[in-house]
Amino acid sequence: xxxxxxxxxxxxxxxxxxxxxxxxxxxxxxxxxxxxxxxxxxxxxxxxxxxxxxxxxxxxxxxxxxxxxxxxxxxxxxxxxxxxxxxxxxxxxxxxxxxxxxxxxxxxxxxxxxxxxxxxxxxxxxxxxxxxxxxxxxxxxxxxxxxxxxxxxxxxxxxxxxxxxxxxxxxxxxxxxxxxxxxxxxxxxxxxxxxxxxxxxxxx
Numbered sequence: 471x472x473x474x475x476x477x478x479x480x481x482x483x484x485x486x487x488x489x490x491x492x493x494x495x496x497x498x499x500x501x502x503x504x505x506x507x508x509x510x511x512x513x514x515x516x517x518x519x520x521x522x523x524x525x526x527x528x529x530x531x532x533x534x535x536x537x538x539x540x541x542x543x544x545x546x547x548x549x550x551x552x553x554x555x556x557x558x559x560x561x562x563x564x565x566x567x568x569x570x571x572x573x574x575x576x577x578x579x580x581x582x583x584x585x586x587x588x589x590x591x592x593x594x595x596x597x598x599x600x601x602x603x604x605x606x607x608x609x610x611x612x613x614x615x616x617x618x619x620x621x622x623x624x625x626x627x628x629x630x631x632x633x634x635x636x637x638x639x640x641x642x643x644x645x646x647x648x649x650x651x652x653x654x655x656x657x658x659x660x661x662x663x664x665x666x667x668x669x670x671x672x673x674x
Contacts, residue, residue: 474583476642477652478576484511484641487542490549493557502560505571509660515539516637520613520630529611535640571663579659586651597650603629604653605646608636 488511489504496503503510518538523530528537550557561568592601602618607629610616614624615632638656639649 473642473644473648473652474580474655476644477638477649477656478579480638480641481508481512481656482572484508484515484539484542487511487539487546488514489561490546490553490557491542493553493560494549501564501567504564504568505663505666508575508663511542512634512637515542516630516634518542519637520633523611523613526612530613530615530636531611532640532643535637538637539641571666574666575659575663578662579655582655582658583652586654590651592647592650600632601647601650603627603632604635604639604650607632608639608646608649 485508488507491514492503492507492510495510496506515535515538518541519528519530519534522528522538523534528534592598603615603625606615606618606625613629613633614626615629617623617625635649635653635656636646638644638653639646642649642652644652
């Protein structure tokens, strides 16, 4: 259960760091993109780490993920200071909605993690290949990651989606085979919040 909690904490921190960015970016959405703050924060953090690891500035790993999150936090702080009155008023006016988003994410994340706990095997369909890609993307020191099937070569395949989940693995300190199942729970719960937001504003 500690791994579930670690992923929830890591994704929550990224979501909080992304709120100023979402507020400044999704100006036409009623909730200013807060429903997408978690995946948006993960995307921004991963992109920063990816660019740095491609250029060889810093090796891929937990330190790189934490450094990218720190850069995201510094940028978010600058945006917050620039939009502080408007952002604070917006958060106060929509606090119940944001609390509902968080409740939906938490419940659906834990529920899907429990479901996966009853069937955690990664031995059917494309799961072994997906796990190989996630493991390679998590452990490789530079991008593109090492090819798990052809020693000495890098992956000739789109891998950024795996890198997104690898960043959460790094921040939460989980092994790839654990993170694989928690990634499924994260994707499910993020989609649940997005669908709830869509239904809520469609009904309005």
